[in-house]
Amino acid sequence: MDFAVTAGQRSLRERLRRFFEDVAPTAVVAEIDRTESFPEEIYARMAGFGLTRLGLPEEYGGVPSDEITMCVAVEEVARAGASFAYAWMPTVTFCARGIAKYGTPDQKRRFLPAICAGESRMAMGLSEPATGSDLSGLETVARRDGDEYVIDGHKTFTTGADTAEHILTLVRTGGGLTAIVVPRTAPGVSVSTRPKLSGQGTHACDVRFSDVHVPAGNVIGEAGDGFRLILSLLDRERVYVGAVCTGIAQGAFDLANGYARERVQFGKPIAEHQAVAHLLANMAMDVRTARLTTWEAAWRLDEDLPCSAEVSMTKVIASEAATRCVSNGMQVLGGYSYMVEYGMERYWREVKLNEIAGGTNQIQRDIIARHLVRTVETALSP
Numbered sequence: 001m002d003f004a005v006t007a008g009q010r011s012l013r014e015r016l017r018r019f020f021e022d023v024a025p026t027a028v029v030a031e032i033d034r035t036e037s038f039p040e041e042i043y044a045r046m047a048g049f050g051l052t053r054l055g056l057p058e059e060y061g062g063v064p065s066d067e068i069t070m071c072v073a074v075e076e077v078a079r080a081g082a083s084f085a086y087a088w089m090p091t092v093t094f095c096a097r098g099i100a101k102y103g104t105p106d107q108k109r110r111f112l113p114a115i116c117a118g119e120s121r122m123a124m125g126l127s128e129p130a131t132g133s134d135l136s137g138l139e140t141v142a143r144r145d146g147d148e149y150v151i152d153g154h155k156t157f158t159t160g161a162d163t164a165e166h167i168l169t170l171v172r173t174g175g176g177l178t179a180i181v182v183p184r185t186a187p188g189v190s191v192s193t194r195p196k197l198s199g200q201g202t203h204a205c206d207v208r209f210s211d212v213h214v215p216a217g218n219v220i221g222e223a224g225d226g227f228r229l230i231l232s233l234l235d236r237e238r239v240y241v242g243a244v245c246t247g248i249a250q251g252a253f254d255l256a257n258g259y260a261r262e263r264v265q266f267g268k269p270i271a272e273h274q275a276v277a278h279l280l281a282n283m284a285m286d287v288r289t290a291r292l293t294t295w296e297a298a299w300r301l302d303e304d305l306p307c308s309a310e311v312s313m314t315k316v317i318a319s320e321a322a323t324r325c326v327s328n329g330m331q332v333l334g335g336y337s338y339m340v341e342y343g344m345e346r347y348w349r350e351v352k353l354n355e356i357a358g359g360t361n362q363i364q365r366d367i368i369a370r371h372l373v374r375t376v377e378t379a380l381s382p
């Protein structure tokens with residue numbers, strides 16, 4: 001295994017860092033959170049940068065990418081702010097890459113070029129009011145009617161649905177579950193938003209479907225095979241959650257490290273008080289922990305190695321490391337950590353979600369434990 005970061009990855013990180021420092025400094029992101037306004041202009045500039053093409057096939061306007069490069073990009077987007085990550089990730093890293101992997105050529109032609117160009121977004125409609133961790137129990141139904149499916153049901157937590165053109169929706173069809181792309185403006189679709197703790201620019205939505213007619217040609221993969229398809233996409237998404245955590249932890253560390261060198265108490269910079277220096281050391285170790293586990297899992301994806309248990313481990317390790325890291329960052333900044341202008345409170349609000357969404361850490365531990373019952377080999381092998 002090669003741990004060297006390529007020149008291309010290093011350059012991508014540096015360019016993305018400069019780009020977000022320019023278009024989304026702390027004060028701008030704070031204003032987006034305060035006003036809960038979707039950052040349309042910044043998303044357009046992200047598209048101009050090329051972020052909406054990343055990891056997608058060239059023939060539809062994309063720029064193919066290995067998984068570690070994807071993780072570098074995810075880190076920088078997450079470091080910049082959750083409102084950007086919550087719009088970009090469901091669209092590009094989840095839905096578009098899902099369509100690229102499982103869609104027909106016609107579906108790829110219909111959906112991918114507009115996403116690559118930044119002109120169209122997607123949301124992922126999995127969770128329902130009564131169905132969170134146990135997706136197998138979901139109640140949104142789609143019945144076949146000639147060349148169409150007719151959908152009735154209710155999704156919740158559908159991030160970004162109000163500004164997305166399409167919702168990749170998991171529905172019950174006959175005996176199984178099916179993934180289908182629903183246009184947000186189709187008659188019978190209604191979207192409402194609910195206030196939330198972080199990344200307020202991209203809204204948490206409730207989506208209600210009432211007698212919604214969708215062409216059968218919008219089914220991604222086989223009808224009835226949606227559960228397997230979504231689980232395989234979630235596996236990859238959990239590696240990206242690790243990258244989100246790395247980006248947040250790195251951002252918190254950079255803030256705390258800079259602050260501790262400037263803030264003087266008892267006649268010297270607080271970084272020279274051992275208790276603070278140890279907080280910074282712990283933060284640095286948490287950044288490293290999150291990044292190493294994430295990149296190892298990304299490498300497994302690139303090598304096409306089995307990795308369901310490993311990506312669950314990555315999600316748990318990285319999210320808990322990042323939560324610890326940001327908590328220490330709050331301590332380093334003292335009272336100023338609570339002040340919006342410093343940016344640390346934003347990381348604190350943003351970081352916790354990674355222990356919850358995309359399958360809670362309890363569910364990840366269940367997956368790991370089930371795997372260990374079957375074999376200990378993967379847990380022990382490099």
Ligand SMILES: Cc1cc2nc3c(=O)[nH]c(=O)nc-3n(C[C@H](O)[C@H](O)[C@H](O)COP(=O)(O)OP(=O)(O)OC[C@H]3O[C@@H](n4cnc5c(N)ncnc54)[C@H](O)[C@@H]3O)c2cc1C
Nearest residue numbers: 124125126127131132133157158159356357358359360362
């Ligand atoms: C900001 C935000 C954005 C989100 N974005 C999206 C999105 O875009 N699309 C989407 O589909 N979903 C989205 N979600 C939903 C998210 O994936 C769910 O919140 C998550 O899967 C957990 O489901 P739940 O909240 O219903 O919790 P529940 O499943 O009700 O769980 C509640 C608690 O019980 C625990 N628990 C449940 N079952 C077990 C068990 N068997 N063993 C041990 N513990 C258990 C859980 O770990 C948790 O601690 C989002 C959530 C949030 C908060």
